[in-house]
Amino acid sequence: MARDKQAVDPRASVPAARAAHLAARIGRLLYMNGADTRHVAHNVTEIARHLGHPAHALVTPEGILVTVGTEEQFSTKLGHEVAATGVNMGKLLEIQQIADDILLRRDGSFEIERRIDDAERNSHGYPEYVVILGVAVTTGSLAMLFGSSWTVALASFVTGLVSTLLRRRLPELLPNPFAVTFAVAIISGLVAVFALRLRPEESPILALTAAGMILVPGVPLINGIREIATGHAGNGIARLTTGITLVLTIGFALYVVGVVTGAKLPVDVGPGMLPVPEDLLFSALAAIGFALLFNVPVRGIAFCVIAGMASHGLRTGLEELGINLPIASLIGAIVAALIARLAASIHQVPAVVFAFPGVVAMIPGSFGFRAGIGGLEIMSLGAKAPLDLVANTFSLAIITTITTIAIAIGLALPLSGFPNEPSPANSRKDQDHE
Numbered sequence: 001m002a003r004d005k006q007a008v009d010p011r012a013s014v015p016a017a018r019a020a021h022l023a024a025r026i027g028r029l030l031y032m033n034g035a036d037t038r039h040v041a042h043n044v045t046e047i048a049r050h051l052g053h054p055a056h057a058l059v060t061p062e063g064i065l066v067t068v069g070t071e072e073q074f075s076t077k078l079g080h081e082v083a084a085t086g087v088n089m090g091k092l093l094e095i096q097q098i099a100d101d102i103l104l105r106r107d108g109s110f111e112i113e114r115r116i117d118d119a120e121r122n123s124h125g126y127p128e129y130v131v132i133l134g135v136a137v138t139t140g141s142l143a144m145l146f147g148s149s150w151t152v153a154l155a156s157f158v159t160g161l162v163s164t165l166l167r168r169r170l171p172e173l174l175p176n177p178f179a180v181t182f183a184v185a186i187i188s189g190l191v192a193v194f195a196l197r198l199r200p201e202e203s204p205i206l207a208l209t210a211a212g213m214i215l216v217p218g219v220p221l222i223n224g225i226r227e228i229a230t231g232h233a234g235n236g237i238a239r240l241t242t243g244i245t246l247v248l249t250i251g252f253a254l255y256v257v258g259v260v261t262g263a264k265l266p267v268d269v270g271p272g273m274l275p276v277p278e279d280l281l282f283s284a285l286a287a288i289g290f291a292l293l294f295n296v297p298v299r300g301i302a303f304c305v306i307a308g309m310a311s312h313g314l315r316t317g318l319e320e321l322g323i324n325l326p327i328a329s330l331i332g333a334i335v336a337a338l339i340a341r342l343a344a345s346i347h348q349v350p351a352v353v354f355a356f357p358g359v360v361a362m363i364p365g366s367f368g369f370r371a372g373i374g375g376l377e378i379m380s381l382g383a384k385a386p387l388d389l390v391a392n393t394f395s396l397a398i399i400t401t402i403t404t405i406a407i408a409i410g411l412a413l414p415l416s417g418f419p420n421e422p423s424p425a426n427s428r429k430d431q432d433h434e
Helices: 001-005 016-032 037-050 087-105 109-121 128-145 151-170 177-198 205-215 218-227 233-261 276-295 298-320 324-347 352-364 365-384 388-418 424-433
Strands: 055-059 062-068 074-078
Touching: 001 037, 016 037, 016 055, 016 062, 016 074, 016 087, 016 109, 037 055, 037 062, 037 087, 087 109, 087 352, 128 151, 128 205, 128 276, 128 352, 151 205, 177 205, 177 233, 205 233, 205 365, 218 233, 218 352, 218 388, 233 365, 276 298, 276 352, 298 324, 298 352, 324 352, 324 388, 352 388, 365 388
Parallel strands: none
Antiparallel strands: 055 062, 062 074
16 A cells, blocks of 8 residues: 555646546556556556546457546546547557656646547548558559459559548448448459459459458457467457458358359468569558558558568568468567567657558458358258368368467567557656656
């Protein structure tokens, strides 16, 4: 108890209820924009402490519960409900900046509240046309990474344009994220199939694969495994459940497209591999699109590109040497995380800003939704399902699971050794100390 009282600076004290309220709001915004549970809980407790009160934070997928005070006198605040989580690195850094300034005692409580309001209202993202073009280039690049022809890559580019525009418009009409994902996958899948009807000799499977990949929620899948690995099983399972459900939604949507258009979606036709130099080029282009989609600040995009090239290019090179996909993905993710750690120390921002855009292209989304399509075919055929279809479906599901776990572990190993993320506040503290 004495330790808690000594850790609190009474000059910074504000009423307990208000300290809990401000800490909960900042924690909620961090969580909604891509931060993991450990990062959120650390910031919430530190903010409350610097506002004059020892605190305990409980972070759940539904909301954040903050208790401030001592055993004799305490106040508990349940923050607003957590809306659908996403990845917005620009907003994440903006909220982190507010948290850092609180730790430096630069703002009063009313100024903090005003800044939180501004951050919550303003998107501060890239112009819409830049994001749409960037993601379309990423979709075409993914098709090339899967070994498609330039014709299929062009169709994938067009599909990416339509998909990204719909993803930004449909939430205004369909507030449910699963409904949005299903509608976007259906429409973009139809665009891919009909665009390739001009070249009947070309199979639409790789264009559909790229269209599905751009929708795959790679970050929730990775974060879910990281949450479980760091002892936050409840939040990890919630994230994984959301991610897996969205993957199955994409698979079902593409299955419907195949039924409606007559396009064959073979479960056993997977991505190919490019030569390493070409892989590096298209990995770089894919990373740029993901960085724009995740609203990574301009100063960080170069490191996202480097991480993407190194991770995906290394994985391809290792696969060419005969190393299997999960092990190659693990090594690629470790390299991406090390690059992200270096970039974080240079730019004084959390490493996750560079890590996620650098590894998302490695997420085995094509395996995941092909497993979903296979499951749907097994369901429709029942006992008549061929043994090879059953075997391929289970194999794809296992590959998806193991590879995603490998990527998450590859990210967690280099980052978990550094519990205190670099931040502008830490840098300024060092400078003030000097």
